[in-house]
C-alpha cells in the first residue's frame with residue numbers, strides 16, 4: 001500500500017479546485033473546510049486517485065482549532081491519503097458533510113457531532129449517536145468538565 | 146460524475162430519540178442512591194417447623210442446581226463469561242449450561258461489563274421481565290462499582306444503582322474461576338434463603 005504525500009498531489013488538486021489547498025506535507029494535505037466536498041469528489045471520481053474507500057473519519061480538539069481528519073484508501077490503485085481540515089473557534093463549527101460520497105461517513109460524522117459538537121452541513125440524520133438526547137456538552141472537547 | 150444520493154437509506158423519526166433521552170434522564174435522577182443488597186438471608190431466619198425446614202432444603206437444592214442465566218454481555222467481561230460457558234471451564238457442571246436468550250425463562254442475570262446510563266433502562270426492563278424468584282450477579286469492577294469509569298459522564302457507578310445485587314465478583318476481568326466462586330456463593334445464598342424469599346419491589350420504570 002503506497003502512502004501518497006500531500007506535497008505530490010497538491011498541484012493537481014489546486015488545478016482542479018483553485019484555492020482549496022492550505023498546506024501540505026509528507027503525510028497529509030490540509031484542505032480549506034469549504035472546499036471539502038469538491039476535493040473529496042475529485043479524489044473519489046478521478047481514475048488516477050480513485051479513493052473508493054473511507055477508512056476513517058475523526059476529529060481532534062487542539063483548543064486553538066478543531067482538526068477533522070479523513071483517511072482515504074484506493075482499493076484498485078493500492079494507495080492511501082490523509083486529508084485534514086481545520087475549523088477555528090469553539091462555537092457554531094460547521095463543515096460540509098461527505099455522506100453523499102461515502103455512506104460510511106454517516107455514522108462517523110454523527111459520532112463527531114455527538115462528542116465534539118461539529119455540525120456537518122448536509123448530513124441527512126445529524127443527531128447524537130453514543131449519548132442520549134438531552135445530554136449537555138460534548139465530552140471529547142478539551143474543556144469538557 | 147455519478148450521483149451517490151440514492152445510496153442513503155431512510156432514517157427513523159427523531160421522536161423515538163427524544164423519548165429515550167427523557168427515559169435516561171429520568172433513570173439518572175432516580176438512581177442517585179444505591180439499592181440495598183438483599184442480605185436478609187445472613188440473619189438465617191428460621192421459617193419454623195420440621196416440615197418447612199425440610200421443604201426449604203429440598204427447594205433450595207432444586208433451585209440452585211438448575212439456575213438458568215440470562216444471556217447478557219455488556220463489555221470485555223462478557224468474554225470471560227463466554228469462556229466460563231465454553232468447554233474448558235464448562236458451566237454445565239453446575240446445571241446452568243443453557244444461557245437463555247429471553248428474560249422470561251431465566252432465573253439469574255449475570256451483568257458482565259460496563260453499564261452505561263443509556264443502556265440502563267434496557268437492563269432494568271429485562272430484569273423486570275424475569276419471573277420471580279430472580280437473582281443478580283455483578284461481574285467485574287465495572288459492574289460492582291463503575292471500575293475505571295466510575296467518575297465518567299456516561300457510566301453507571303455500580304449496577305446496584307438500578308438493580309438489587311446478590312453477589313459481587315471483583316476483578317478486571319475476573320477469571321472464570323472467579324465467576325465460579327461467585328456462582329457457588331450464590332448457590333449457598335439460595336440454599337439459605339427460605340421458600341419465602343422476599344420479592345424485591347422496585348419503583349415502576351415508565
Ligand code: SF4
Pocket residue numbers: 220221222223257258259284285286287288292293316317318319
Ligand atoms: S471490569 Fe474490566 S474487564 Fe470487566 S468490563 Fe470493566 S473494564 Fe472490562
